[in-house]
Amino acid sequence: MTIRTLLVAILVLIGPARATYAQSVPPAGQFDAARLKVYLDCQYECDFDYLRTNVAFVDWVRDRADSDIHLLVTTQTTGGGGSSWTLKFIGAGPQAGADETLTFSTASTDTSDARRKELARLVRLGLTRYVVRAGQTNSLDVTFKPPAALDAQTTPQKDPWNYWVFRTGVNGNLGGEQTSKNGSYRLNLSANRVTEAWKINLSTNGSYRENTFEISETTTIRSITRSWGVNTLVVKSLGPKWSAGVRANLSGSTFSNQDWVLGITPGIEFDVFPYAESTRRSWTFLYSIGAERANYTDETIFGKLEETVPIHSIGSNLGLRQPWGSAGASASFSQHLNKPERTRLSIFANADVRLFKGFSFNMFGDYSRIRDQINLKRGGASVDEVLLRQRQLATGYRYFVGFGVSYSFGSIFNNVVNPRFGGGGGDRMIIMF
Numbered sequence: 372m373t374i375r376t377l378l379v380a381i382l383v384l385i386g387p388a389r390a391t392y393a394q395s396v397p398p399a400g401q402f403d404a405a406r407l408k409v410y411l412d413c414q415y416e417c418d419f420d421y422l423r424t425n426v427a428f429v430d431w432v433r434d435r436a437d438s439d440i441h442l443l444v445t446t447q448t449t450g451g452g453g454s455s456w457t458l459k460f461i462g463a464g465p466q467a468g469a470d471e472t473l474t475f476s477t478a479s480t481d482t483s484d485a486r487r488k489e490l491a492r493l494v495r496l497g498l499t500r501y502v503v504r505a506g507q508t509n510s511l512d513v514t515f516k517p518p519a520a521l522d523a524q525t526t527p528q529k530d531p532w533n534y535w536v537f538r539t540g541v542n543g544n545l546g547g548e549q550t551s552k553n554g555s556y557r558l559n560l561s562a563n564r565v566t567e568a569w570k571i572n573l574s575t576n577g578s579y580r581e582n583t584f585e586i587s588e589t590t591t592i593r594s595i596t597r598s599w600g601v602n603t604l605v606v607k608s609l610g611p612k613w614s615a616g617v618r619a620n621l622s623g624s625t626f627s628n629q630d631w632v633l634g635i636t637p638g639i640e641f642d643v644f645p646y647a648e649s650t651r652r653s654w655t656f657l658y659s660i661g662a663e664r665a666n667y668t669d670e671t672i673f674g675k676l677e678e679t680v681p682i683h684s685i686g687s688n689l690g691l692r693q694p695w696g697s698a699g700a701s702a703s704f705s706q707h708l709n710k711p712e713r714t715r716l717s718i719f720a721n722a723d724v725r726l727f728k729g730f731s732f733n734m735f736g737d738y739s740r741i742r743d744q745i746n747l748k749r750g751g752a753s754v755d756e757v758l759l760r761q762r763q764l765a766t767g768y769r770y771f772v773g774f775g776v777s778y779s780f781g782s783i784f785n786n787v788v789n790p791r792f793g794g795g796g797g798d799r800m801i802i803m804f
Contacts, residue, residue: 406430407466407501410438414697416454417444418487425491428510429498433779436728439466440501441694442494445650450565451536452479456490457650460497461694466504473497479536535564555580570606570616575599582759594759598624611645618659627763628668628748636661636682653690659683669748672765680745681708696724696731707743716740729779736772 407429432438441461446454454477462469473493477486502511543556561574577599584592606616617637623629638659644652660683667676686703700720707713721735756762
């Protein structure tokens with residue numbers, strides 16, 4: 372086949388597609404100035420392509436500064452394993468002061484398609500008010516679907532499970548090359564009951580990981596690590612800002628040189644903001660005190676095969692989700708009461724902030740100062756144990772840091788969805804440093 376023949380064939384194939392696209396998309400640069408401009412601010416679970424396609428009576432813009440409506444979507448896990456959604460419509464410009472909040476819930480058994488359909492429905496419903504305020508009623512209609520007839524004597528449905536939700540799962544993966552292979556498996560079970568007054572979480576898990584490396588025809592290195600755990604948390608609500616609870620954990624790990632460790636720690640927590648506002652802001656302080664009983668696989672660096680350690684800890688956690696972005700920070704300090712010099716200080720922070728139009732900064736990092744590794748196995752570690760991470764090693768600290776900036780410029784509109792060659796189209800142009 373000649374190059375000329377090939378080019379003609381390609382043009383024949385793409386010609387209809389080009390015509391269809393031209394008919395479905397307005398000419399470049401032409402937008403209705405009267406249409407609402409909406410900026411979507413959603414970190415998780417929002418299918419933006421689906422929203423742009425199914426909420427087409429507004430213009431979606433790339434930056435908050437160009438919007439009439441800032442749509443802030445937050446989610447929180449419910450006791451049943453589903454999600455509680457909060458849609459905050461924040462007016463700007465001509466819509467300033469006209470804020471609105473809508474909420475809805477999805478079940479853990481809902482598909483991603485069901486979740487995005489319900490989200491799109493609530494977005495359309497929430498935007499209706501602003502369309503009316505903008506004077507675009509000529510293109511607006513409302514459809515009401517009456518609910519199925521209900522018996523006037525119908526009583527509230529009784530939950531046969533009394534708010535208990537059970538889950539089980541098995542995960543595994545395998546991989547390999549000619550001279551190496553790896554596999555890991557994990558089993559987990561959980562039972563949870565969450566009401567306004569009580570929160571009960573019960574869970575158990577186990578994992579197995581194996582790696583094999585053929586160094587030569589006569590030398591093969593094999594690494595196996597196992598871990599398991601049983602975890603219990605019971606919390607009682609003491610009001611809009613206070614709660615009390617107790618944790619009980621039983622676990623074991625070959626990596627940590629622990630046959631088993633049992634810990635019981637009651638505690639009390641205070642939230643500076645009401646718990647009801649946790650989707651937007653939360654600042655908690657938690658103090659707990661208890662004890663741990665441990666049995667070790669091998670003798671520790673302190674000559675122990677078993678021991679009981681009284682311990683207490685204090686921690687604080689701050690989380691903010693606002694129109695300017697999101698930020699969070701946490702700090703915790705734990706100490707052995709029988710050996711006060713054995714401590715651990717951990718600090719974590721993250722932020723994703725829009726500093727000015729089109730420019731965002733994000734960072735995350737954590738640091739731990741470690742002085743409480745009483746479980747370490749006596750004796751030096753072999754090269755294989757170090758490289759394959761078969762055992763925990765002594766360290767005075769751990770840290771991890773990441774950061775980045777992005778700058779977006781160009782057209783303010785972000786309406787078009789074009790899935791050709793694997794992309795949704797209409798996304799922002801981002802420069803990363």
